[in-house]
Amino acid sequence: MNDVVPLLGIETEYGIIREDQADSDPVEESMRLLARCEAKSVFKAWAYNRERTHQDMRGFQVSRLAQDEEEDEFCEEDRKRPYSYWEMKSDRVLTNGARFYNDHTHPEYSTPECRTVFDLVAHDLAGEVIVGDCVRIRNQELGGDYLQLFKNNTDYSGHSYGTHDNYLIPRKLPFDTWVQQLVPFLVTRQLYAGAGKVGAERKNEDGFVGLQLAQRSDFIDSVLSIETMTERPIINTRDEPHASQDYRRLHLILGDANMSPYATALKVGTTRLVLTLIGAQKIETPFELADPVADVQRVSRDTTGTVLLKLKSGKTVTPLEIQEWYLEQALKHTGLSDQTEEWDWVTREWGRTLNDHRQNPEKLADRIDWAIKQSLFNDFMEAEGLKWDNPILQSLDLEYHNLNPERGLYYSLRNQGDVAGLIEQNKIDDAVHRPPQDTRARIRGQAVDQQRDRIKNIHWTGIEFTNGEYLDLSGLITKEEVGQVLNSNKEQFAWK
Amino acid sequence: MEMNDPLRREEKKEPTPDRKEGGPSAPDVKRPGRDDILKRMKKVDPKQSEKYKQRTGQ
Numbered sequence: 001m002n003d004v005v006p007l008l009g010i011e012t013e014y015g016i017i018r019e020d021q022a023d024s025d026p027v028e029e030s031m032r033l034l035a036r037c038e039a040k041s042v043f044k045a046w047a048y049n050r051e052r053t054h055q056d057m058r059g060f061q062v063s064r065l066a067q068d069e070e071e072d073e074f075c076e077e078d079r080k081r082p083y084s085y086w087e088m089k090s091d092r093v094l095t096n097g098a099r100f101y102n103d104h105t106h107p108e109y110s111t112p113e114c115r116t117v118f119d120l121v122a123h124d125l126a127g128e129v130i131v132g133d134c135v136r137i138r139n140q141e142l143g144g145d146y147l148q149l150f151k152n153n154t155d156y157s158g159h160s161y162g163t164h165d166n167y168l169i170p171r172k173l174p175f176d177t178w179v180q181q182l183v184p185f186l187v188t189r190q191l192y193a194g195a196g197k198v199g200a201e202r203k204n205e206d207g208f209v210g211l212q213l214a215q216r217s218d219f220i221d222s223v224l225s226i227e228t229m230t231e232r233p234i235i236n237t238r239d240e241p242h243a244s245q246d247y248r249r250l251h252l253i254l255g256d257a258n259m260s261p262y263a264t265a266l267k268v269g270t271t272r273l274v275l276t277l278i279g280a281q282k283i284e285t286p287f288e289l290a291d292p293v294a295d296v297q298r299v300s301r302d303t304t305g306t307v308l309l310k311l312k313s314g315k316t317v318t319p320l321e322i323q324e325w326y327l328e329q330a331l332k333h334t335g336l337s338d339q340t341e342e343w344d345w346v347t348r349e350w351g352r353t354l355n356d357h358r359q360n361p362e363k364l365a366d367r368i369d370w371a372i373k374q375s376l377f378n379d380f381m382e383a384e385g386l387k388w389d390n391p392i393l394q395s396l397d398l399e400y401h402n403l404n405p406e407r408g409l410y411y412s413l414r415n416q417g418d419v420a421g422l423i424e425q426n427k428i429d430d431a432v433h434r435p436p437q438d439t440r441a442r443i444r445g446q447a448v449d450q451q452r453d454r455i456k457n458i459h460w461t462g463i464e465f466t467n468g469e470y471l472d473l474s475g476l477i478t479k480e481e482v483g484q485v486l487n488s489n490k491e492q493f494a495w496k
Numbered sequence: 497m498e499m500n501d502p503l504r505r506e507e508k509k510e511p512t513p514d515r516k517e518g519g520p521s522a523p524d525v526k527r528p529g530r531d532d533i534l535k536r537m538k539k540v541d542p543k544q545s546e547k548y549k550q551r552t553g554q
Contacts, residue, residue: 013553026551067554105551156545161553228554253554379530380537395544396537412533 003338004279005272006477007113007168007243007439008120010264012257013106013161014131014403015150020142026105027081027088029147033107034090036137037100039130039432042452046091046101047459056226057175057237057248066230067104093458095433095449097441098123100130104229106161107131107149112441113168113460115479117269117342119436121261122423126431132403145404151257152401153215156394158201160219162228163257164236165268167250167275168243168477178250179235181278183223184287185271185326186234186254187295188319190214191305192353193267195256196370198377198388198397200301208301210388211377213370215256217300223292228253234292242460244475250275254296259401259410261422262367266353269346273330273337280336283329287322288312303374305357323354367420372413373400440476443485447471 016033018024054062081088091101097112109127114120131149139145154160169178194213201218212218225233236251243249252271258264277283289295290310298307305320327350330343337343356363364371377393386392402408405415413419435445447455447463456464461474476482541547 015548015550017548017550019547024549104553106553150548155548155550157549159550159552161550164554229552376530376533376537380534383534384538390542391546392540392542395540395542395546398545398548399537399540409533409537412536416533418530 002478003115004276004336005167005169007115008117008268008272009111009113009166010120010124010268011108011110011162011164011166012124012127012151013103013108013163015152015155015161015401016105016107017148017150018146019148020144020146027102030102030105030107031083031088031090033131033134033138033147033149034092034100034102036141037092037130037134038137039092039094039100039133040449040452041092041094041100042448042455042458043092044086044090045455045457046089046093046099047457047462047464050459050461052240053238054226055239057239058224062226066227093444093448094130095435095445096123096126096431097435097439097445097448098127098130099460100127104161107134112435112445113439114436114441115438116339117265117272117346118423119431120268121265122427122431123436124264125261125423125428128403129428129432132405135403145406148407149403150398150401151259151403152195152398153257154197154201154219156199156201156398160201160216160232162216162253163255165252165255165271167252167272168241168247169250169275170279171241171246171248173279173281175237175248178248178275178278179224180288181283181285182274183234183292184285184289184322185274186252187289187292187309188299188322189267189270190217190256190296190300191319191323191357192270192350192364192368193255193258193263194300194368194370195258195263195401196373196397198373198393210301211303211370211374212300213303214300216254217296220254220293220296234296242474243477247477256369257401258369260367260369260372260419262349262420263369265422266346266349269342270326270350273343273346273350274326276336277326277329277333280333282333282336283326285325287317287325303361303370320354320358323350327351327354366418369400369410372410372419373397376400376409376413438479438482440473440482442482443471443473443476 016026016029018029089102093099099110111123135147135149138147190213195215197212197215200208219232221231222233224235224237225231226237234254236253238251241247241249290312295309299319306318308316330347365375400409405411435441454465456466463471
């Protein structure tokens with residue numbers, strides 16, 4: 001049986017700042033950070049000519065994107081700097097199959113393609129290790145802990161940067177079907193996927209003060225859009241599968257960067273599970289939200305999960321009820337995936353988390369980021385006699401996401417055993433160097449490890465060698481397809 | 497990937513050796529008190545988030 005959703009990936013843009021400079025230059029700092037990466041890699045050889053960012057899932061092509069404007073501006077500034085575009089992008093492809101580069105002035109770590117949620121979480125955490133190592137080396141060069149990086153999604157002043165979760169799904173089902181069935185789930189998954197944010201940005205006509213569920217929810221402006229820097233959507237419509245035309249890559253940009261690996265696993269695991277139900281045509285959602293975009297913010301600002309959302313039918317439903325319905329469907333349809341261990345874990349923990357949310361929400365404080373923050377910050381406010389509107393709360397919120405092991409509040413809680421770790425350290429250490437063994441990332445990673453001097457350019461979909469050979473990875477989706485390539489053509493690619 | 501689940505184990509009062517539950521686990525969650533971390537939080541610059549200016553990303 002082939003999985004409906006065979007591959008998964010996460011892209012994380014990190015926040016970056018020099019604390020010893022009043023006007024920190026993110027372009028300069030990001031470039032210098034990438035330059036200090038000591039991981040074995042192919043450097044500045046990303047095949048940008050294989051990108052296809054302007055094709056829309058709805059069957060048309062757009063001529064311009066907001067990111068083009070930003071890139072133009074970037075290039076304009078570039079001309080004033082003593083660096084080439086390639087130096088500033090600083091693309092690295094690593095032996096674990098990941099991509100690490102600068103995207104719109106943010107260091108970005110894109111995991112390799114993974115087949116299981118637990119592999120993906122290990123690789124997401126490996127990204128923190130790799131990026132953190134670069135910060136440490138750069139600070140040694142600077143002579144102090146001046147450079148700080150944050151795995152979060154906002155600067156609290158209206159600027160957001162993304163954490164995108166990606167799912168390969170079959171193209172044969174109409175895109176509208178995916179959208180219709182998925183939107184109510186995505187609007188409400190922040191109940192456990194939200195990283196928590198103190199205060200509000202942009203849309204704050206009601207003067208919200210306090211902790212909301214998610215960092216990104218203030219930045220969602222539409223249901224569908226191909227844009228990623230303006231008019232950010234619940235579902236991004238960029239049609240760039242990085243695979244054969246039998247597939248779509250569902251590119252979700254509404255999610256948060258989770259520090260808790262449990263939350264990452266639950267976010268990606270439940271999303272994959274719901275996509276599997278949709279792809280297998282097992283569900284038909286009864287929920288048609290009247291205003292899903294407004295509901296993204298509405299859900300985020302109610303940590304109880306019981307705010308009433310209006311349906312087009314005129315009835316109302318709560319976020320918890322929507323999530324409970326999707327869980328119920330999953331429990332009715334076991335056996336749809338090869339990943340039975342993962343399916344069991346996701347349904348079990350999904351149920352436990354929703355139940356805790358409804359019955360004993362304080363129990364979420366050992367594994368769900370917003371609830372961890374709520375518990376920690378409540379303790380601090382009680383000790384110091386503060387309220388949510390005190391400015392230090394946003395600074396503490398930011399510090400929760402700091403990658404510096406001496407400063408990061410999440411890391412402190414983890415180190416003292418206050419939160420769940422989920423993935424064993426040896427699995428994370430392994431993922432720093434080693435690609436998943438059952439996806440095409442294995443071939444990419446081995447090529448980087450063993451043939452990097454022969455690589456002319458490289459991309460998710462293939463590798464071009466200096467002798468003109470091209471290794472097409474776009475059709476290698478299943479474990480069997482990957483194995484077949486590894487077991488054949490050995491003369492052509494002896495290094496495999 | 498070998499996995500175990502500390503959260504589940506913590507909640508179980510009795511071991512259930514006949515039931516194989518998939519999924520990862522982590523060490524038993526302990527709550528030794530937050531005095532140290534609360535002290536560290538007091539030292540955080542209240543203006544840190546105000547100084548933290550980023551450019552819009554994707």
